[in-house]
Amino acid sequence: MINLQPYQNPQYFILLLVALLPLMIGLYHGHRWRIYESLVSLLFLFFIFDAEKTGQGIALIAYTLIQTLIVKGYLSYRTNKKFHNKFWVFAGAIILSILQLVIVKLTPLFANGRDSIVAFLGISYLTFKTVGMLMEIRDGAIKEFDLWKFLHFLLFFPTISSGPIDRYRRFIKDYDKVPSQEKYVELIGKGLHNIFLGFLYKFLLGYLFGTLWLPGLEQAVLTHKSTVPWGLSIYLVAYMYCYSMYLFFDFAGYSLFAVGISYLMGIETPVNFNKPFAAHNLKEFWNRWHMTLSFWFRDYIYMRFVFWAMKNKLLKSRIAMANIGYLLLFLTMGIWHGETWYYIVYGLFHATVLILTDAWLRFKKKHRQHIPSNWFTKYFSIFMTFNTVCFSFLIFSGILDKLWFK
Amino acid sequence: MNNLKKLGKIIAPMILAAVLAIALLYGPWHFPASSQTVKKASTSLTANVLRGDQIKDKALDDGYLMMMGSSELSRFDSFHPSVLSQKYHRGYKPFLLGSPGTQSLTHFFSTEAMGKHLDNKRVVVFISPQWFVKEGVDPRMFGSYYSKQQATYFINHANPNSLADRYAARRLLAMPSGKSDTDIENSLKAIADKRAISGWDKFTVGKLGSVNLRHQDQIFTRLFIDNREQLIDNRTRVLPDHYDYQRLDQLAFDLGKEHTTNNEFGIENKFYQRKLKRYVKGLKNSQTHFTYEYGPEFSDFQLLLNQFQRHHVTPLFVITPVNGAWMDYTGLHQSMLDRFDRKIKYQLQSQGFNNIVDLHRDGRIPFFMQDTIHIGWRGWLRVDRHIHHFVQQPLKQPNYQMNDYFYTKKWQKRNPQTLP
Numbered sequence: 013m014i015n016l017q018p019y020q021n022p023q024y025f026i027l028l029l030v031a032l033l034p035l036m037i038g039l040y041h042g043h044r045w046r047i048y049e050s051l052v053s054l055l056f057l058f059f060i061f062d063a064e065k066t067g068q069g070i071a072l073i074a075y076t077l078i079q080t081l082i083v084k085g086y087l088s089y090r091t092n093k094k095f096h097n098k099f100w101v102f103a104g105a106i107i108l109s110i111l112q113l114v115i116v117k118l119t120p121l122f123a124n125g126r127d128s129i130v131a132f133l134g135i136s137y138l139t140f141k142t143v144g145m146l147m148e149i150r151d152g153a154i155k156e157f158d159l160w161k162f163l164h165f166l167l168f169f170p171t172i173s174s175g176p177i178d179r180y181r182r183f184i185k186d187y188d189k190v191p192s193q194e195k196y197v198e199l200i201g202k203g204l205h206n207i208f209l210g211f212l213y214k215f216l217l218g219y220l221f222g223t224l225w226l227p228g229l230e231q232a233v234l235t236h237k238s239t240v241p242w243g244l245s246i247y248l249v250a251y252m253y254c255y256s257m258y259l260f261f262d263f264a265g266y267s268l269f270a271v272g273i274s275y276l277m278g279i280e281t282p283v284n285f286n287k288p289f290a291a292h293n294l295k296e297f298w299n300r301w302h303m304t305l306s307f308w309f310r311d312y313i314y315m316r317f318v319f320w321a322m323k324n325k326l327l328k329s330r331i332a333m334a335n336i337g338y339l340l341l342f343l344t345m346g347i348w349h350g351e352t353w354y355y356i357v358y359g360l361f362h363a364t365v366l367i368l369t370d371a372w373l374r375f376k377k378k379h380r381q382h383i384p385s386n387w388f389t390k391y392f393s394i395f396m397t398f399n400t401v402c403f404s405f406l407i408f409s410g411i412l413d414k415l416w417f418k
Numbered sequence: 419m420n421n422l423k424k425l426g427k428i429i430a431p432m433i434l435a436a437v438l439a440i441a442l443l444y445g446p447w448h449f450p451a452s453s454q455t456v457k458k459a460s461t462s463l464t465a466n467v468l469r470g471d472q473i474k475d476k477a478l479d480d481g482y483l484m485m486m487g488s489s490e491l492s493r494f495d496s497f498h499p500s501v502l503s504q505k506y507h508r509g510y511k512p513f514l515l516g517s518p519g520t521q522s523l524t525h526f527f528s529t530e531a532m533g534k535h536l537d538n539k540r541v542v543v544f545i546s547p548q549w550f551v552k553e554g555v556d557p558r559m560f561g562s563y564y565s566k567q568q569a570t571y572f573i574n575h576a577n578p579n580s581l582a583d584r585y586a587a588r589r590l591l592a593m594p595s596g597k598s599d600t601d602i603e604n605s606l607k608a609i610a611d612k613r614a615i616s617g618w619d620k621f622t623v624g625k626l627g628s629v630n631l632r633h634q635d636q637i638f639t640r641l642f643i644d645n646r647e648q649l650i651d652n653r654t655r656v657l658p659d660h661y662d663y664q665r666l667d668q669l670a671f672d673l674g675k676e677h678t679t680n681n682e683f684g685i686e687n688k689f690y691q692r693k694l695k696r697y698v699k700g701l702k703n704s705q706t707h708f709t710y711e712y713g714p715e716f717s718d719f720q721l722l723l724n725q726f727q728r729h730h731v732t733p734l735f736v737i738t739p740v741n742g743a744w745m746d747y748t749g750l751h752q753s754m755l756d757r758f759d760r761k762i763k764y765q766l767q768s769q770g771f772n773n774i775v776d777l778h779r780d781g782r783i784p785f786f787m788q789d790t791i792h793i794g795w796r797g798w799l800r801v802d803r804h805i806h807h808f809v810q811q812p813l814k815q816p817n818y819q820m821n822d823y824f825y826t827k828k829w830q831k832r833n834p835q836t837l838p
Contacts, residue, residue, distance in 0.1 A: 014618045017600050023626070026436075040425070064604065193421045201428040208432070223598075227558035231519065238704060239697030 016059040018173050019269045022215065025207065031055070032276055036200070039278045044190050049277070056169045060133065068132035075112055075135065076166065079142045080159065082109050087149050087157045102150045109146060113139040121351045134172045136348065140308050141166055145180045147312055154180060161187060168281075170273040174266060176284040176304040186279045196278060203275030206268045214265025222258035229254050233411060243415040252406040259405055260288065263302070289401070292393040293373075294365050297401055305345075314341045334370065338363040349408075358408040365400060442637070444629055449636040451476050455643070460513040461500045462644045463492055468515055468524070469565035470639035471531045471632070478535040482513035483809065486525045487544030489518040490738060490792040494646065496653045497670050497798035499805060505654040506661040508802060509809045512542075519559030521549040522718035523589055527564075529725045531571040536729040540813065542805060543722070544736045547710040547758050547778065548791060554714035557593045564595035566602065567631040573605045574624050578612045582724045585825045589718060601627070663803065670795035674785025683743040689789045706749035710758040711834055716765065720824040723769060727818040734773040734808045735766060736801055742782030744790045752779075761834035770818040775804045 016024055031052050038045040061069030086105040089095055112130055119128035148154045165183045191199060229251040236245035267284035274281035288301035298306040314337045320326075327333050339360070346359025376383055406412070456477045459467045467473055478484065485491065485499065491514045494501065499512045515528065525543075529536060549555070569590065576583040587609035590596035597603045601622045608615045615623075656673070658665060674684070681690045694701075726733050737759060740750060759778045766774060777797070780786050788794020793801060823829055 015600050015604065020600060023622070064607070197421050197424050197428070200425065204428060204432055224562065227562045230558050231556060236697065239700045 014059055015063040015065065016056070018056075018060060018169075019210075019214070019266060022211070028056070028273065029276075032273075036276055039190060039196050040193060042190050042193065044187075044278065050164070053164070053167065053169045057167060057172070060169075060172070065133075067129060071130045071132040071135075074130070075132070075138065076163070078112065079109060079138070079166065080162065083142060083145055083149070083162065084157050084159075086146055087154070090149050090152070091155060097150065102146070105146050106143060109142050110139055117348065118351070134174065137171065137173070137175045137177055138166055140175075140177045140305075141180070144177075144308060144312055147316070148180065168274075168279070170277070171270045171281055174263070174270075175302075176267055176270060176282050177308050178281055178304070182282075183279065191278050199275045199278065199280070203272040206272030206275065210265045210268035210272060212265075213261045213268060218258060218262035218265055221254050222262055225254050226251070226258055230411065234414060237415055248406070248411075248415075251409075251411060252402050255409045255411075256402040256405045259408075260285075289398050290394060291397050292390060293397055294362065294369050294400060295373075297397055298362075298366075301401075309341050309345060313344060314338070317341075331370070331374075335367045338366045342366075352410070352413065354407050354410050354413050358404055361404050361407060365404075443633050444626070445633075447633065447636075449633070451636070451640060453480060455640050456480060456482070456513075458645055458647060459640075459643050460511065461494075461646045461650055463514055463517055463646075464642065464644045465517060465563055466639045466642050468517070468520065468528055468563055469567070470635040471565075471567055471571070472636050473639060474513070474515070474528070474532055475535040477513045478532060478539060481511065483510040483805070484529075484539070484541040485512045485514050485516075485544070486520075486529075486541065487514075487516040487736075488520050488546050488549070489516075490544055490546065491516050492518075493788045493792045493794055493798075494649055494653060495788065495794055495798065496656050496673065497666070497795050497802065498650075498653070499798065499802050501650050501653040501657075502661075502799070502802045504650055505657045508661075508806050510805060512805075516544070517563070519556065520563050521555040521560075522715060522722050523555050523560060523586075524563045526586065526718065526721040526725060527568040527572060527590075529722065529729075530575070531565070531568040533571070533575075534729075536725075536731055538730050538813070540732045540734070540809060541726070542734045542736065542808070544738055545719075545762060546738055546791065547740065547755060549719075550710040550713060550715045550758060550762075552709065552713040554718065557595075560593050561595045564593070564598075566599065566627070567635055569596070569602055569606075570623055570628045570631055573602065573609065573615070574628060576609045578609050578614070581822045581825055582721055584610050584612065585717060586721050589714070589721075663799070666799055667796060670799050671785055674795040678785070683741060683747065683790075684785060684787065685741065685744070685789045686794065694790075701748055703747075703749040705745075706751070708750055709754055711754065711761060712831055714830055716761070716830050717825045719762075720765065723766075723771060723818075723824075724820060726771075727769075727816075727820050730816055732773065732813060732816050733771065734775065734805065735771065736775045736804070737762065737778045738791070738793055739777045739779065739781035739787065739797075741787040741790050744787075745781065755779075757834040760837055761832070764834075764837045765824055765829075769820055769824075770816070773808060775801065777801075 016027070018024070035045060035049055035052065038048070058069075061072055082105055086101070089101060090097065095101075113135055116128045116131040116135055119131070120126060145154060161184055162180075164187060165178070165180055168178070168183070171178065190196075229247055232247040233243070233245065233251050236247060237243045239245070264285040271281050271283055282304050284303050284305075286300045286303065288297055291297035291300050317340055318333055318337045321333050321336070322330070327336070342359035342363040343356065344359075345362075346356040349355040349358070451473050453476075456473055459473045460477060460482055474484070499508075499510075500514065502508055503510055503512055515525070572583075572586065572590075576587065578584060587606040591603065591606050591610060596606055601619050605615045605619045605623050607613075608619070656669070658669070677686050678684045680687045681694075683690070685694065725731070740755065744750075745752065755778055759776065763774060763776070766772075777786075777793075777800070780797070780800075783796060785795045786793070786797040786800075788797070
C-alpha cells in the first residue's frame, strides 16, 4: 500500500508537483478547477491516512463529521433571529469542539503514554481552525455556511499535519477567486523559492543538527549524569544550542513547504516564521516564531480574556490583567504540548519572562533619557533574547527530565 | 507573453536543477573508488565510511583485513595494529571499522551490505564488555551510524522465513532510525511479520532508493574522510627497524610509563586530564552494580555471527579487558566480568567459533591499557601478535552450527552461572 507522509522526502515533492501541475496550468489561465483540486486533495489525504494509518483516517472522518455538525449547528443558532446570543451555548459549542483534542491529549497521561484511538496526525491544528471559526461566528463575522468550502478549509492538505493555522475568512477569499496571471506567476516564484529554502532548512540543516549532531551530544550529556553536580556539564550547553537550531530548521523548513505548496495552489497561507532569532525581546520573538500559533493564542485566548476581564472589572490594574493573560496563555500552550512538567515549566518560563519584559519596557519608557540606545544595546538585546529562547528550548527538549528524573 | 517569460525565468533553473539531480542520482553511472581512497579510509574511522558500502567492498577485494570494534580502535599509539602493520610485514592490512557507540547491530548491517565481497574472508572482531548493558545499544548512538543504504540492502535481501532476519527487522524497528522513512518502515514491518513486502515499497526501496543511495555513497563518502596517515607515519618513527617482540614489549612498557604520570590508574595523561580529572571523585564506587551479563546485545551479536556463517567467514574474536586499577576504584566486579566472559564464550564456542583471544583478565598487566577500558601500548602489541598468528594459519572451510536459541529472551536473560 502506498503511504505518503507530508514532505517526508524529496521524492514526495516530485509526486506532488506532478499531481498539482494540471491545477497550476488552470490557475495560470484563469481557472480554478475545483473538482480536480478536491480530487487531488482527497488523494493526498488518503495517502497520509491509509495502510498502517487507517485507524487515524477513521478518527479523522469521525472528527470531521462531528466538527461539521457543531459549526453548522452553532451557525444556525447564531443566525436565527429567534435566539439570543447566549454565552452558555457558545461555551457548549467550544467544549464539544475541543473534546476530541482534550481526550487525545489526556490519554497518554492515563494510559502509560499510549496514544488514544481517536488521535490522528494534525488534530490540534484542525481544532485551532474550528475553534477560531466558532469564535468568529459568535462575533457575527462569519454568517454563512458552505459545506464544501468548510471541508476544503478544514482539510486543506498542505497544512494538515502542523499548520500554519489559517483563518476561515482569509482562506475563503483566496479560494473563491483566481489570482490574476501576473499575481499567480509571482506566487509560483515565491512558492518555489519557499520550497527550495525549505529543502535547505529541513533536509540539510535540520538533518545536520538533528540527525548528525544531536544524538552524540545527548549521549555526552547523559554520560555526565552523575559525574558533575546535577549533570550540568558543558555538553548541556552545546546540546541546548544544537537542539534549538534543529527545532527551528526542522519546523521552519516544514512550514516553508506548507506555505510554498499553498502558493502553487493559489492560496496565500500565512507565513509561520520571520527571522525569529533576530528578535530583540521575547515579545517580539513570539511575533516572529510559529507566528500563526502565537497570533491564534493572542487573538482567541489572550485578547478575549483581557477584554472579558476588563468588561467584568475583574481586576483594577490593566497590567495585572495583561500578566494574568500571559500566564493563562502560556500555561494553555504548555499543557497543549503535553502533560509533562517540562512543557508546563516551559510555558511558565515564557510567561514570567514576558511579564518581566513588559515591566522593563515600561521602565524604559519612563526613563528614556537615562537609558542608552545604540548599536551595542541593540545587538546585546538580540543576544540576550536568543539565549533566553534557547534556554527555554532546553527545558522544552525534555533532556532535563532524562537527566534528573529517569 | 510577458508573464510566460517571467514564468520561464522562474521555472527554468528549477527544472535544470531537478533534471541534473535526477540524472546524477538515478543515471547509469558508476564512480569507482581508487586504492588511494581505500588506503586513506582504512585508518580514518570516519562514520561515513562505516555507513557507506563501496569503499569497504573495494577494501575487501583488495585484501584488507576488516577489524570491527568500537572506541578502542581510535587509540593510535605506536603499537596499534595499523601502525605496526605499516612498519613491519605483519601479513595483514587492517581496515578499521568502528567508533564510540558502534555495537553488534551496526556491524551487522554494515557487514550485511558487503554481500558477496565478504565471502571466505578473515575478519577481526573486538568485543567490548561495555556493549552488553541491559538496555542494549543506545538508540541515539545507533542512529548516528545508521545507514539507509545498508537498511535498504538488508530489506532487498532479507528472507521473512529466517528468524535472524525477522529479529533484525524487529530490532531496527525498535530504533527511531528504522522509522525515519515510511517505505523502509513498512518494508521492515512486513519482514518482521513474516509477510511479503508490498509492490510499492519494493519499487521505492528496492529499485529507486538503492540506486540513489549507491550513487550518493559513491560520490559523497570519499569527500569526507579524515586523514590519519600522517599520524600513523609519526607513530612508526619510534619503532626499531626490525620486529622483535621482547624489545618492542620493553619499548611499550617505557612509553606507557612515560605517558601515565599524572594519575595512579595507569591512564594516559591527556585522556585523564581532559576527560576524567574533573569527574573522578564522583566516579568512586560508581560501577559496583554494573552488569554486562544480560540484554538484547547478545542476540544482536548473534546476527553478526549468523552473517559470518552465511558468508563462510573466519573471524578472530578479541575480548577486551577493563583497566584493573580503575576497576578497583569504580567498584566494577571482576567476577561479573568473568561471568560475562563465560556467557559470550559459550555463545561463540557452542556454535563453532573457536578463534578467541580472551584478554578479559589482562587489565592488570602494567601499560596493557591506555585508559579506563581501551587497550594501549603492551595490549596492542599482544593483539597484533595474535592477529599475526591468525593470518598465518591456512584458511579452512569453516563449519558452524548456528542455534536460533541465541535470539530468544531466554538467552538474553540466562544467568551465566547456569551454563555448562
